[in-house]
Each structure stands twice: as C-alpha cells, then as structure tokens.
Amino acid sequence: MADLPNREIAAALDELGDLYELDGAISHRVLAYRNGAKAVREATQSVGALAREGRATELPGIGATLQEKIVALVVDGEIPARAKLKAKYPEGLLEITRLPGVGPKRVRLMFTELGIDSLASLKAAAEGQQLRGVKGLGPKFEESVLASLEAGLGEAPAPRVLLSQALREGEAIVAGLRAHPTANRVELAGSARRLADTVKDLDVIATADDPAALTAALAGLPEIESAGTAGENAAKGRTHTGLSIDLRVVEPDQFGNLLQHFTGSARHNIRLRENAVKKGLHVSEYGILDDATGETLRCATEEEVYAKLGLPYVPPELREDRGELDPGFAVPPLVREEDLLGDLHCHTVASDGRNTIEEMAQAAIERGYQYLAITDHSATHGFGNHVDPDTLRRQIERVRTINAQLDGFELLIGTETNILPDGSPDYDDELLAELDWCIASVHTAFQTPRAEMTKRMIAAVEHPWIDAIGHPSGRKLGRRPGYDVDLDAVIEAAARTGTMLEINGAPDRRDLDDIHARAAAEAGVKILLDSDAHGTDRLGNVRWAVATARRAWLGPEHIANTRPWPEFAALRRRARG
DNA sequence: GCCGTTTTCGGCCCGACTGTTTTCAGTCG
CATH class of the missing domain: 1.10.150.20 (5' to 3' exonuclease, C-terminal subdomain)
Incomplete structure (x- = not known):
C-alpha cells in the first residue's frame, strides 16, 4: 500500500490540534499535536510506514496515542476523533x-x-x-x-515572501537605520535572520543614543510605504511590497536578550527556556532570572545569553529545535559562500539563459571560481531552445576551444539533461560520455505516482554517466510541493552510487530542502551547491543554496564544490567508474 | 498528549496587550 506523504499526515495532526483547541482541550494537549505535526513534517522517512511498524514513537513528540492515530489515518483513511470533531464543528x-x-x-x-x-x-x-x-x-x-x-482578513492566511525578497528589503532598512547618526547597533532578527525559506514579517532590534529619534526615522526610509505612530522605543511600518516591519530600540545591556528572543524560532526558545528552568533559570526577552539569587542577568550580546545558560553559541540558522539544544551539542563548522570554488549548474543562450558561454565564464572568474560547468537544457525540455545532440556536439567543441584559452580556470561542458518518465536521460550514453559533467533533473510528468517516480529517479541516480541530480524534490516555494517521491530511497541510492545531490540556489527552489539535505549528508551523499543561473547576474543565487546548507548543519567537507578542481573531478561519478 | 539528572505521574516558557474584568481570560508573538 502506498503511504500518505508526511506532509498530509502532518496536516491531519495540525487540524486535529485545531479541532481539539476549539473543543476546549488544555493547551498542552493541543501543543502535543502541533509538536507531533512538526516531527512528522521534518521526518525523512515515511512516517506512515514507520507507524505501521510501531516505530513512529522513535520520533520526538510522537507517543503511543499519536502513533495510533497515524495508523488509523494511513490504514483506514481517517482518524475517528477527527471525523467526530469535524461533525461537531463546522468547517x-x-x-x-x-x-x-x-x-x-x-x-x-x-x-x-x-x-x-x-x-x-x-x-x-x-x-x-x-x-x-x-x-x-x-x-x-x-x-x-x-x-x-x-480589511478582508480571514479570507486567506497571511502571505509569506521568499527569503530573497525579505532580505533585499530588510537589509536595505537595516543599512538605512545604521546610517542614522543616533543609531548604535542595528540587527535584523526573526526568520529572516535564520535564513528560513520564507518570511512573514521583518523584526529589527537596535540600540541608540536617542531611541525616539531612531523610531521616528523608520517612516522616512525609502523602503517604507507607511508607518504607524512611532513610540519612544518601538515603531511599526509596512514596505512598498506589503511586508510589515517591527522596530524595537532597547537598552544596550539588554540587546543580547532581545535579539535572541526575537530571532526565535519560537520552538527553539521554548526548548531553551524549558531546559533553563531545570537549572533554576528563567529566560525572557528582558534577561535571565536566577532563582538562586533572585537577580535578573542582562546580556549585551547573544553570546552572553547562551554562555549564561551553559550552552555553546547556536548560530541563528540552527535555531529550529532540531537537536541544537541537546546535551553534547557542538557547533558544527558551517559552509560559507567564500568556501565555494565552482558552480556546476548554469544556462546560456543555447537553451533558456540570457548570456553566452564566454560571458558566463567571465562572470564565474570574476566571482573567484576555479571552475564552471555549462549545463544547458536537453532536447525534450519543452521550453526555450532545444539543445539537440548535434548542437551539444558543437557546444562541446566551443567550450573546449574557450577553455584552452583560459588560464587557471576550468570551463566544463556539461548538460542538465531531462530525466525522462522511464528514468533514462535525454542523450545516449556515447554523447554523455564525451561531456565533463552531467546533472539530471525532472522537468516533466510531475504527476507520476510515488512508486513510479521513485523508480524513475533511482534509475537516474544509478546511471553511470549522470553525476548529480538537480533540484531533487521539484518543489516551488509558495507554488507547489515537490513531486510525490520517496526521497529517502533516492538518498540511499545516491549514497550507494556516489551520485551527488544538488541544493539548487534559485530563491524559490532551495531544493533539496534543509531537512533532506541534512539527511543526505548524514547518509554520506556529497552535496552540490549551485546557482542554476540563467544569466551572469544570477550566479550569486548560490547564496540561497548556502543558506539552506547552513540550515542543514553542513560544513565545507559535506559540499563537493568546496574542493579544488582536481579533487572535485575525481569525485564525479564518471571518474569513479 | 508527551515525557523523565524531580522517571510512569505531574508537570509542561514568558511576557505584552486588549477588553471586559473587578482580579482575569483570551490572544498573540
């Protein structure tokens, strides 16, 4: 039997939590359902299958009761309690x-x-x-x-914007505030600081000689469309794109407490505070109350907050209650954009890009890269130009010619080949063998059933001339979930064959996501951080892949393209045989 | 409903704001 995707099980648990809340259940019980939903959503294995084996209780926050309800959902298609409550409370x-x-x-x-x-x-x-x-x-x-x-509220959930847009606006606002003469420290907090996929609103924490002057200055920034009346220590505003922003100006000796609090995540803070209570410490945005002395410790920096609690400093990207507060946690080395030495996925005018091979190579050199793979779409892509086999053969010649003229830089000829419905690539093996590099992606037949889609992708992973899988889940943030595929099985196959998996840096992809990228790296898969640039001005999109990699706890050693070309070359599937 | 350097029951983060309250419940982040 095909199990329900985890996201549907998670949605059912969330709905059950909402229904119990309507029914007047105590808040902790409601929270238990929401925690359970989070555990299911973040699990990399099929939770339906786990539950039927009686092993879902291994997930944090899933006990016997929730497991039983998950089994009912996947076996009978419904949870009796949910059906009963839905009958009681209209939709x-x-x-x-x-x-x-x-x-x-x-x-x-x-x-x-x-x-x-x-x-x-x-x-x-x-x-x-x-x-x-x-x-x-x-x-x-x-x-x-x-x-x-x-105002039309209630008709739709509050929209979330992509991190790329939130940071474009948030970083400009922070820069504007920092430029104000009265400002001292100004930092972006919230999910934008954690580099989450999407952001609901912007939080800015600041210190200033004259707080009221700084809150008043918010309304005057060019990014702000409208602002409420500024208070002594706080101001609210809205940007031209409709993103709301909260500015708080605090005493310098509490800046660390406020920044930590408003950076979140909420779940990280709840866990942090629960753990602190066991040590007789009560954490809030204003300080840390020590039961033993009755004193409230104020912290000027976040580092002090974590130090006072006896914890290592947790980078913002890791604050999601995914083990970063467990005993024995040590901060992993996290990959940085400057660690990357090459990009293995970009397009030119030969398919649907905007620049030539030469222009893309030049832009990569200017970024300080040692190598770049040209990976135009294959023949059956369905939009843009089709790179048929003869065109690809001519492109091989051109890239080789250009590469011969470049000193200290490797320009690679590759392809982003379609993974056809039967799992095979678009070009024959002879042609693929002539290339330096092949990344394979699904661009068609998204509605393929789970078992077939999994088989299709594993066939691609196992193909001897396919070096990496591009945007493996196919999700588009805010538009569609990924296709229905058992990514855990794809990861297992990639680990077995030495095929790399990509974190695609297109800001609406960031695919693999942080959860699966972490699982893949733990399974021993080498991860690739790519821009998927369709123009010279988009090579910087790799920033969003780096953000996801950091949220996946990945360091330079997990990432294939932090390696110099000779080492990277040897890691390719085609070089390993 | 979950969970255990306060283990199988009794706890389960913290504070601000609002409106309706006369000491607080509900909502929000």
Missing part, C-alpha cells in the same frame, strides 16, 4: 480564527451562543450588534471584528 469555524483577536475560545463561544459558523454569519451578527449580547464580548470586540472583515 467555517477554523477560518474565523484567522481574524486577529479571535481565537478558538471566542469562536466556540459565538458558535454555541449564536450559531455563528462562517465569516458571513459572523458579519451579519456583528452588524446586527448581536455579539455584545454574549457574556465576555462587548462593543469593542464587535467593532474590531467588523474592521477585520472589512
């Missing part, structure tokens, strides 16, 4: 909780007292001033509900 209730200031308690209250079960019936009741008749609700609540409905 419209959950979307009402998206309104600010309206949570599960008030939704249940309005449902039981007034029968409100949708945004529409809520609107009618608020307009008819019926909400104020309910004990615990008043006219102010009615007004705020109407204002939120008017």
Whole structure:
C-alpha cells in the first residue's frame, strides 16, 4: 500500500490540534499535536510506514496515542476523533480564527451562543450588534471584528515572501537605520535572520543614543510605504511590497536578550527556556532570572545569553529545535559562500539563459571560481531552445576551444539533461560520455505516482554517466510541493552510487530542502551547491543554496564544490567508474 | 498528549496587550 506523504499526515495532526483547541482541550494537549505535526513534517522517512511498524514513537513528540492515530489515518483513511470533531464543528469555524483577536475560545463561544459558523454569519451578527449580547464580548470586540472583515482578513492566511525578497528589503532598512547618526547597533532578527525559506514579517532590534529619534526615522526610509505612530522605543511600518516591519530600540545591556528572543524560532526558545528552568533559570526577552539569587542577568550580546545558560553559541540558522539544544551539542563548522570554488549548474543562450558561454565564464572568474560547468537544457525540455545532440556536439567543441584559452580556470561542458518518465536521460550514453559533467533533473510528468517516480529517479541516480541530480524534490516555494517521491530511497541510492545531490540556489527552489539535505549528508551523499543561473547576474543565487546548507548543519567537507578542481573531478561519478 | 539528572505521574516558557474584568481570560508573538 502506498503511504500518505508526511506532509498530509502532518496536516491531519495540525487540524486535529485545531479541532481539539476549539473543543476546549488544555493547551498542552493541543501543543502535543502541533509538536507531533512538526516531527512528522521534518521526518525523512515515511512516517506512515514507520507507524505501521510501531516505530513512529522513535520520533520526538510522537507517543503511543499519536502513533495510533497515524495508523488509523494511513490504514483506514481517517482518524475517528477527527471525523467526530469535524461533525461537531463546522468547517467555517477554523477560518474565523484567522481574524486577529479571535481565537478558538471566542469562536466556540459565538458558535454555541449564536450559531455563528462562517465569516458571513459572523458579519451579519456583528452588524446586527448581536455579539455584545454574549457574556465576555462587548462593543469593542464587535467593532474590531467588523474592521477585520472589512480589511478582508480571514479570507486567506497571511502571505509569506521568499527569503530573497525579505532580505533585499530588510537589509536595505537595516543599512538605512545604521546610517542614522543616533543609531548604535542595528540587527535584523526573526526568520529572516535564520535564513528560513520564507518570511512573514521583518523584526529589527537596535540600540541608540536617542531611541525616539531612531523610531521616528523608520517612516522616512525609502523602503517604507507607511508607518504607524512611532513610540519612544518601538515603531511599526509596512514596505512598498506589503511586508510589515517591527522596530524595537532597547537598552544596550539588554540587546543580547532581545535579539535572541526575537530571532526565535519560537520552538527553539521554548526548548531553551524549558531546559533553563531545570537549572533554576528563567529566560525572557528582558534577561535571565536566577532563582538562586533572585537577580535578573542582562546580556549585551547573544553570546552572553547562551554562555549564561551553559550552552555553546547556536548560530541563528540552527535555531529550529532540531537537536541544537541537546546535551553534547557542538557547533558544527558551517559552509560559507567564500568556501565555494565552482558552480556546476548554469544556462546560456543555447537553451533558456540570457548570456553566452564566454560571458558566463567571465562572470564565474570574476566571482573567484576555479571552475564552471555549462549545463544547458536537453532536447525534450519543452521550453526555450532545444539543445539537440548535434548542437551539444558543437557546444562541446566551443567550450573546449574557450577553455584552452583560459588560464587557471576550468570551463566544463556539461548538460542538465531531462530525466525522462522511464528514468533514462535525454542523450545516449556515447554523447554523455564525451561531456565533463552531467546533472539530471525532472522537468516533466510531475504527476507520476510515488512508486513510479521513485523508480524513475533511482534509475537516474544509478546511471553511470549522470553525476548529480538537480533540484531533487521539484518543489516551488509558495507554488507547489515537490513531486510525490520517496526521497529517502533516492538518498540511499545516491549514497550507494556516489551520485551527488544538488541544493539548487534559485530563491524559490532551495531544493533539496534543509531537512533532506541534512539527511543526505548524514547518509554520506556529497552535496552540490549551485546557482542554476540563467544569466551572469544570477550566479550569486548560490547564496540561497548556502543558506539552506547552513540550515542543514553542513560544513565545507559535506559540499563537493568546496574542493579544488582536481579533487572535485575525481569525485564525479564518471571518474569513479 | 508527551515525557523523565524531580522517571510512569505531574508537570509542561514568558511576557505584552486588549477588553471586559473587578482580579482575569483570551490572544498573540
């Protein structure tokens, strides 16, 4: 039987948590479901299969009860408790909780007292001033509900933007604030600082000689479209693209506490605080209260916060409650952009790129690289120009000619070949053997069923002339999940054959993701960080691949293209036989 | 519902804000 993808099991647990919350369950029980959902979402094995073997309880946060519910879901297609609660609470209730200031308690209250079960019936009741008749609700609540409905909130979850866009705006705002004469320290916090895939809003923490002058300055920055009234120590604003931003100016001796708190993640902070309580320490954004002395320790730097708790400093990218607070944790060396010596995935005008081979090579040299592989799309790609076998043969000659003229730089001729539905590449083996490099990717037939897709990708991994798999999951952030494939099996095959797996740096890909990249590296797979540049100005996209690699706890030794060309050359599948 | 240098029960982060409250519950980050 084909198991449900982990993301669907996780969604079911999240929904069950929401339903229990509506039902008035204690918060810890609700949290247990959300923690369970996180564990499932971050698992690299099929949790459905694990649960049927009775091994899902090995995941942190999954106990006997959750395992039983997962088994019910994958075997019977439904969890009895979920069916029962869904019958009890209409679907419209959950979307009402998206309104600010309206949570599960008030939704249940309005449902039981007034029968409100949708945004529409809520609107009618608020307009008819019926909400104020309910004990615990008043006219102010009615007004705020109407204002939120008017603003269209509740109709869709708050949008998240790609990290690339969030940092473009956030870094400009930070630079603008730092340039203000009263500013001292200014740092971006939140998920943007953790280099997460996507970002909901920007948090900036600062110190200043004159805090009110700095909060007032926010509204004047060119990136800010509108700003609320600035307070003494805080200001809110919105950028021209609609991203909201919070600025907080704090005392210098609490800067470390605030920066740590607002960098998150929430789960990292919860774990950090739970562990601290066992040592008699209570952590908040204002300091660390020591039970033994009754004193609150203030920290000017984040390093002090972690040191006071007896912990190694945790880099922001690792703060996701994925083991970074476990006893014995040692900070791993993390790869940096300057560690990279080459890029193995880019396009030229021969397929759908914007620059020539020469221009791409020159841009790579200017970045300080030692090698670059030209990897245009193969014949059946379906958009852009098709590089048919004869065109590729001519391209081989051209690249060899150009390479002969370059000193101290290796220009490689490669391809990004399609993985056809049967798992074979687009060119015959003879032609592939003539190349220096071959990366293979899925660009078609995304809807292939899981078992077939897994077989298809493993066939590509096992192919003797395929050196690496490009964007292995096929996800597009904010647009589609990856195709249905058992990535764990693909990783196992890659480890066995010595085929590399890519972290693609296109800002809406970052594929492999951090979870699977970490699993792949742990399995011994060599990881490739590529830009997938379609122009000279996009080689820098490798930054987003580096961000994902760091979130995957990867250091230079895990990454193939941190190696000088002779070493890298020997690592290629084609060189290993 | 999970979990164990306070082990199989009794705990389970911390604080701000809001509105409705007369000491607090709900929501949010």
